Amino acid sequence: MSHAYATEEQVAVAAVRRACHLTSSVFNRLVKNETLTKGDKSPVTVGDYAAQAVISSILHHAFPGDPIVGEEDASDLHAEEGRLMRDRIIELANEALTAELGLGDSATAEELLDAIDRGNHPGGRDGRMWTIDPIDGTKGFLRGEQYAVCLSLIVDAKVQLGVIGCPNLPVDPVAPERGIGCIFTAVRGHGAQQLTLNGSNPTPLVIPQTTPETLNFLESVEAAHSSHSFNDRVSSLLNITRPPTRMDSQAKYCCLARGEGGAYLRMPTGVGYREKIWDHAPGQVLVEEAGGVVTDSRGEPLDFGLGRTLGENFGVIAAGKEAHSRVLAAVQEALNETKAKV
Numbered sequence: 001m002s003h004a005y006a007t008e009e010q011v012a013v014a015a016v017r018r019a020c021h022l023t024s025s026v027f028n029r030l031v032k033n034e035t036l037t038k039g040d041k042s043p044v045t046v047g048d049y050a051a052q053a054v055i056s057s058i059l060h061h062a063f064p065g066d067p068i069v070g071e072e073d074a075s076d077l078h079a080e081e082g083r084l085m086r087d088r089i090i091e092l093a094n095e096a097l098t099a100e101l102g103l104g105d106s107a108t109a110e111e112l113l114d115a116i117d118r119g120n121h122p123g124g125r126d127g128r129m130w131t132i133d134p135i136d137g138t139k140g141f142l143r144g145e146q147y148a149v150c151l152s153l154i155v156d157a158k159v160q161l162g163v164i165g166c167p168n169l170p171v172d173p174v175a176p177e178r179g180i181g182c183i184f185t186a187v188r189g190h191g192a193q194q195l196t197l198n199g200s201n202p203t204p205l206v207i208p209q210t211t212p213e214t215l216n217f218l219e220s221v222e223a224a225h226s227s228h229s230f231n232d233r234v235s236s237l238l239n240i241t242r243p244p245t246r247m248d249s250q251a252k253y254c255c256l257a258r259g260e261g262g263a264y265l266r267m268p269t270g271v272g273y274r275e276k277i278w279d280h281a282p283g284q285v286l287v288e289e290a291g292g293v294v295t296d297s298r299g300e301p302l303d304f305g306l307g308r309t310l311g312e313n314f315g316v317i318a319a320g321k322e323a324h325s326r327v328l329a330a331v332q333e334a335l336n337e338t339k340a341k342v
């Protein structure tokens, strides 16, 4: 790791790995073994807060001056009704932090709530900032399917480092005996790689060329998050025969980077929702460093300098270079058809 962000990468990988162990244990202790009433979101909430507390504390320890744009904020935990949940979060976060930092003393509740709240940075065009999505794909997490722990470093609106932990993703899609749990990391100008969850077996990632027969779409599981019907139309314009792979979280960017599925297409389902920078920043640098291209549906790069969101939502197209231009053309054709109808 001889590059300008070597220390940042090392710290980020350690933070993501620690948070992945935490979220897996939350799943095993609170989701799998407990009878939850359908729709009970509390385990994911506990996991979200505790993982953000852990990542934010580790970052603060290493880079005390760096601002953080994190998905979660602790305002609900300050109230008295939040006490039970808060205690559980503090316990989980301290377990993870003492294992990582080897610190003798546990952090106090106040220190950990402050760590969560340090994620309230508004974003913007200048300087260094980290993004944290402690559990991306919360719905996948609850289903026991794909989710990701996501961290990135943005400098002057450009993503320089991305680290994504996928505790449930097979290490090798064609060799299930190799188990699950991967960490993906990319540094701008220095390539992308996959590690196992314990940090071994670094494997460089390069997106292979695709043909209409081998190309398929990676898309959200939740129809509310991206338009499945639009993707169907684009698929038929491109004569894609393979069905889409539906998967929660930025694991989609990771799969794309290692050659599973040829394109990630995420078009808005309605007006109004603005994509969050923490949902795309690490994925963008990962795919670009694996040789791919990430743009919106106009072919413009995503702008990480607008604040906590990507601004007006023109969707996201991520793919290998050559597949990207074919998909972009088909997306524009499909958009023109829609416009012609209204």
Ligand SMILES: Nc1ncnc2c1ncn2[C@@H]1O[C@H](COP(=O)(O)OS(=O)(=O)O)[C@@H](OP(=O)(O)O)[C@H]1O
Pocket (backbone or CB within 6 Å): 071, 133, 135, 136, 137, 138, 139, 140, 219, 220, 221, 222, 223, 224, 225, 226, 247, 248, 249, 250, 269, 273, 276, 279
């Ligand atoms: N309406 C709408 N449109 C687009 N995106 C939305 C929308 N609502 C939420 N979100 C964000 O989607 C993040 C999860 O994206 P996924 O691709 O994992 O979706 S899915 O779970 O597969 O459906 C999810 O991230 P997490 O909250 O971290 O799970 C949200 O930030």
Ligand SMILES: [Mg+2]
Pocket (backbone or CB within 6 Å): 133, 135, 136, 137, 278, 279
């Ligand atoms: Mg997310």
Ligand SMILES: [Mg+2]
Pocket (backbone or CB within 6 Å): 071, 133, 134, 135, 136, 137, 138
């Ligand atoms: Mg999240």
Ligand SMILES: [Mg+2]
Pocket (backbone or CB within 6 Å): 071, 138
């Ligand atoms: Mg969320």
